[in-house]
Amino acid sequence: MPLDSYLSLGRSGLRVSPFCLGTMTFGEDWGWGSSVAESEAILTEYLAQGGNFIDTANIYTNGHAEKIIGDYFATRGELRDRVVLATKFFCNLHPGDPNGGGAGRKAIIRQCEESLRRLQTDYIDLYWLHNYDRTAPIEETLRAMDDLVTAGKVRYLGVSDLPAWKVAQAATLADFCHFAPFIAMQVEYSLLARTVEGELTPMAQELGIGVMPWGPLRGGKLSGKYTRDNAGQQKSDRTGSTSGLSADEYAVLDVVNQVADETGASAAAVALAWVHQCPGVSSTLIGARRLDQLQANLAALDLKLTVDQLARLDECSVPTLNFPADNNRHLAPGLAFAGATVDGVKTTAQPMIVNNTTRY
Numbered sequence: 001m002p003l004d005s006y007l008s009l010g011r012s013g014l015r016v017s018p019f020c021l022g023t024m025t026f027g028e029d030w031g032w033g034s035s036v037a038e039s040e041a042i043l044t045e046y047l048a049q050g051g052n053f054i055d056t057a058n059i060y061t062n063g064h065a066e067k068i069i070g071d072y073f074a075t076r077g078e079l080r081d082r083v084v085l086a087t088k089f090f091c092n093l094h095p096g097d098p099n100g101g102g103a104g105r106k107a108i109i110r111q112c113e114e115s116l117r118r119l120q121t122d123y124i125d126l127y128w129l130h131n132y133d134r135t136a137p138i139e140e141t142l143r144a145m146d147d148l149v150t151a152g153k154v155r156y157l158g159v160s161d162l163p164a165w166k167v168a169q170a171a172t173l174a175d176f177c178h179f180a181p182f183i184a185m186q187v188e189y190s191l192l193a194r195t196v197e198g199e200l201t202p203m204a205q206e207l208g209i210g211v212m213p214w215g216p217l218r219g220g221k222l223s224g225k226y227t228r229d230n231a232g233q234q235k236s237d238r239t240g241s242t243s244g245l246s247a248d249e250y251a252v253l254d255v256v257n258q259v260a261d262e263t264g265a266s267a268a269a270v271a272l273a274w275v276h277q278c279p280g281v282s283s284t285l286i287g288a289r290r291l292d293q294l295q296a297n298l299a300a301l302d303l304k305l306t307v308d309q310l311a312r313l314d315e316c317s318v319p320t321l322n323f324p325a326d327n328n329r330h331l332a333p334g335l336a337f338a339g340a341t342v343d344g345v346k347t348t349a350q351p352m353i354v355n356n357t358t359r360y
C-alpha cells in the first residue's frame, strides 16, 4: 500500500495518506529534534513518495516546527495546496497570559492567527483541539472552531487526547447545532499503549471519527534499538533517559522481534503495521527524527502481517482496561442470551469468538 493510496478521513471528503508525517521532531528548540536541513529532507522524501498529510502543532519546538513547514512551502508555489496541512491549538506559547492557550474563544482565534502566520498560509486544512481544557465550556470551543471554518481559515476539525465521554458529548452537540464535526481523533496507540481500545476507538468507530495513532513506536521503544542486552545503556535522544524497559515491555518486544525475523522487516515496521490495521485506524502518525528513520518507517506500508502474526502480537500486548470494557469483553453478541431460559426454552445463540483475538 503506497503513500498515495489515499483514504477518506473519518466520515468526511478529505483524502489523506495512510501514514501522516508527524513533525514534533522538527526543530532543535527542545534539545533533541531535527535541524532545519534534516526536517526539509524528511519533508521532501515523504512528499516524493506520494505523501500528502502533514501534522504539526503550535507548541512543537515552541513554534519552530510550524515555521520550518511554512518556510518550506513558501518557496514551492502551489505545492502547499496539494497537501493536507494540520496543526493544533491549546498549548500556551505566552507564559503568564491566561488566554494565551486553552480552548476559549479568544485563545482559539488568536492561536489560529499565530499558526497561520508561522505556516505562511491562508488556511489550515485540519485544525486540532490538542488537549482537554476543563475550564472552557465545550459549546464555546465548538462554536469558535466552527466560526473558523465559516471564515475560511480552517477546512476540517479534529480532536486529540480528550476523554471519550467528552468527545461523545461534543460530537452530539455539534450534530444538533449543525457545527462542523470532528472528523478525526489523535490518541496514543501502540503495542505498548492499548488502553484506547476500552472507550476511545470503539467510540470513534461508532461516531465516524477516524482514529490517528500517535506514538506508534512508543517514542522509539518499539523501534528495535532497545534490547535486553543493552538494557540501561541505550540512551533515548528524546528523553535523555537510559533506563531499561519493564519485563512486560520486553515480552512484547520479544514477539515483535520474532515477527520481524519471520518477515524480514524491521521491528519498527512490524509495530507500525500492527497499529495501522487496528479497528478504526485511518492514518497513522509517524515520527522520524532523521531521514533514515523515515525511510525505515515507510517500509511498514508494504508489510502485510498474517492472521497468526497479528494474533501473537495481540496476545502478548493485551491491555488491562477500565470498567466496563474488561468486564464486557466476554459478552460477545449472543452470549448473554445463550442457554436455557427460565421457562425451559433453549436458545440457539452462540458466543461469537473473533479469530481468538483480544479485540473487543
Ligand SMILES: NC(=O)c1ccc[n+]([C@@H]2O[C@H](COP(=O)([O-])OP(=O)(O)OC[C@H]3O[C@@H](n4cnc5c(N)ncnc54)[C@H](OP(=O)(O)O)[C@@H]3O)[C@@H](O)[C@H]2O)c1
Pocket (backbone or CB within 6 Å): 021, 022, 023, 024, 025, 032, 055, 056, 130, 160, 161, 186, 187, 213, 214, 215, 216, 217, 218, 219, 220, 221, 223, 224, 225, 236, 237, 238, 268, 285, 286, 287, 288, 289, 292, 293, 294, 296, 297
Ligand atoms: N496529539 C498528541 O498529543 C500527540 C502527542 C505526541 C505526538 N503526536 C504526533 O504524532 C507524531 C508521532 O509521535 P511520536 O514522535 O511519539 O512517534 P513514535 O514513532 O512513537 O516515536 C518517534 C521517535 O522514535 C524514534 N524512531 C522513529 N523511527 C525510528 C526508527 N526507524 N528507528 C529507530 N528509532 C526511531 C525517534 O526517536 P530518537 O530520538 O530516539 O531517535 C523518533 O523521534 C508526532 O510527530 C506528532 O505529530 C501527537
